[in-house]
Amino acid sequence: MTQIAPQPGIMDITLYQGGAATVAGLENVVKLSSNENPLGPSQAAIEAFRRASFTLHRYPSTDHAALRTAIAETHDIDADRIICGAGSDEIIAFLCQAYAGPDTEVLHTEHGFGMYRINALAAGATPVEVAERERVTDVDALLEGCSDKTRLVFMANPNNPTGTMIGASEIARLADGLPPKALLVLDGAYAEYVEGYDGGASLVDSRDNVVMTRTFSKIYGLGGLRIGWGYGPQHVLDVLNRVRGPFNVSQAALSAAEAAVRDTAYLEHCRAENARWRTWMADALAEIGVPSDVSCANFVLARMASAQDAEDCNAYLSSQGLLVRPVGSYKLPNCLRITVGDEASCRRVVHAIRQFKEGAADAASV
Ligand SMILES: *Cc1c(COP(=O)(O)O)cnc(C)c1O
Numbered sequence: 001m002t003q004i005a006p007q008p009g010i011m012d013i014t015l016y017q018g019g020a021a022t023v024a025g026l027e028n029v030v031k032l033s034s035n036e037n038p039l040g041p042s043q044a045a046i047e048a049f050r051r052a053s054f055t056l057h058r059y060p061s062t063d064h065a066a067l068r069t070a071i072a073e074t075h076d077i078d079a080d081r082i083i084c085g086a087g088s089d090e091i092i093a094f095l096c097q098a099y100a101g102p103d104t105e106v107l108h109t110e111h112g113f114g115m116y117r118i119n120a121l122a123a124g125a126t127p128v129e130v131a132e133r134e135r136v137t138d139v140d141a142l143l144e145g146c147s148d149k150t151r152l153v154f155m156a157n158p159n160n161p162t163g164t165m166i167g168a169s170e171i172a173r174l175a176d177g178l179p180p181k182a183l184l185v186l187d188g189a190y191a192e193y194v195e196g197y198d199g200g201a202s203l204v205d206s207r208d209n210v211v212m213t214r215t216f217s218k219i220y221g222l223g224g225l226r227i228g229w230g231y232g233p234q235h236v237l238d239v240l241n242r243v244r245g246p247f248n249v250s251q252a253a254l255s256a257a258e259a260a261v262r263d264t265a266y267l268e269h270c271r272a273e274n275a276r277w278r279t280w281m282a283d284a285l286a287e288i289g290v291p292s293d294v295s296c297a298n299f300v301l302a303r304m305a306s307a308q309d310a311e312d313c314n315a316y317l318s319s320q321g322l323l324v325r326p327v328g329s330y331k332l333p334n335c336l337r338i339t340v341g342d343e344a345s346c347r348r349v350v351h352a353i354r355q356f357k358e359g360a361a362d363a364a365s366v
Contacts, residue, residue: 008102009121016114019325026321032339032349033325035160035190035299037221039273039342041256042266045222048259052252060251070258071229077201081237084257086249088189088215088228093119094240095152095185095211095230100125105149109137111162111330113187116154125151135162135293135301135332139170143177150179156187158194161327161337163295165194171203175210183236186212190297192219192267193274201231208233216253218298219270220260227253274298278340284350288357299325299339302353307333316356322349 019033040046064084072079085091096119100106106120110132120127130145132138137155146153153174158165175184188199191214200212211232217223227249230240260266282292282300292300304310307328314326314336322345325337338349 007124009124013118013121014329016118017329020318020323023318023321023323029321029323030341030345030348031323032299032341032345033323033337034223035218035297035337035339036223037219037270037298038340038345039221039270041221042260042263044263044266045220045256045260048255049225049252052255055251058251060247060249060254062246064249064254067229067254067258067261070261074261074264075198075201077205077231081204081231081234083230083232083237083240083244084249084254085228085230085244086226086253087217088187088213088230089115089119090226090248091213091228091230091240092116092154092185092187093122094243095183096120096123096125098239098243099151099183103149104151105147107142107145107150107153109142109155109159111135111159111327111332112154113156113160113189114329120152132162136164137166137170139166139174139177142174146177146179146182148179148181150182152183152185153178154185154187156189157200158190158296160189160297161299161301161325161330161332161335162293163297163299163301164293165296168203171200175203175207178209182209184210186210188212189215189218193271193298194296195271204231204233208235211236216257216260219267219274220257221270222253222256222260225250225253225256227257273342274340277343277346281338281340281346281350284346285353288350288354290353290357299337301327301332302336302338304334304336310334310336313353313356317349317352320348320352322352324349 023029068079068082100123102124104125105128106125107128108116117127130141186200191199204210204212213230215228290302292302327335327337
């Protein structure tokens with residue numbers, strides 16, 4: 001008997017594991033495992049989502065013109081070279097589908113986002129992991145990792161789960177050094193957390209081999225709606241628009257995102273609150289002997305004494321109803337990624353880690 005088999009590469013995919021959201025037997029858990037905005041979305045976005053409920057029987061816009069115009073106006077970029085997707089994950093998928101395939105390579109950094117590898121394998125391409133230097137993207141290593149098979153080079157700036165970022169001149173050096181058939185994909189999922197940073201938009205405008213991806217899932221607080229976007233040179237947009245389904249994002253998501261991107265005052269409020277509690281949390285952790293790199297995003301990567309220590313600490317936190325993200329699958333087994341929550345959550349998680357360090361976990365287990 002023959003059985004149908006999937007395309008090569010598919011069975012090599014390890015299922016993506018999202019941040020934990022529940023603890024059996026506990027209510028009121030604090031979720032600091034998925035880098036969500038603890039303040040939620042803009043009120044204007046919620047209103048737009050409500051209004052969209054009156055037209056649920058209508059198909060959504062196919063050209064996303066209203067959202068692309070709102071993005072273009074607020075970011076001062078060209079609306080014709082913006083593409084919207086079901087989360088930036090879908091833009092990553094379009095890029096792999098369009099440019100990668102059998103006998104090509106897709107580069108990603110050592111502690112890079114898991115979806116790069118998954119989408120490369122789904123397209124039949126070979127993912128290539130490139131070493132970082134002490135949890136920071138290494139441009140020289142990426143350039144050395146390129147071959148004539150390289151089609152896409154993915155890097156997030158700031159990066160998840162490290163929280164570190166590299167400067168504009170380094171990124172320009174990377175773009176300029178790529179082989180002619182390769183595109184640099186700058187994942188700007190956390191760009192809004194960095195004041196004055198354009199996520200790489202100006203580099204897109206000055207090159208023909210750079211694409212930027214952005215999301216409404218993080219600072220805009222709309223992860224549940226699945227909406228993100230990409231910005232690139234015209235030749236790339238002409239390709240991606242051919243693989244994009246006509247109704248790939250819902251009208252509710254488009255409308256809420258449009259209202260969210262226009263509410264720049266709320267964005268600034270969220271950025272400031274995040275910066276304040278991120279500094280507080282990193283300092284408080286350092287005081288109790290838990291170091292972290294300076295984070296440019298909405299999480300802190302706490303470095304525990306060992307992989308065992310990280311595992312025990314994670315178990316203790318979850319017994320206290322505090323969910324953080326173990327990052328062993330990102331080759332950081334001794335670390336825990338902790339999303340910057342609101343004030344109460346930040347205080348609770350630091351308090352619990354202090355208790356853990358003082359031996360509360362041992363006491364609880366006897
Ligand atoms: C969260 C995140 C995204 C966003 O994914 P969406 O599909 O837009 O929700 C993209 N890249 C990185 C590095 C992320 O951490």
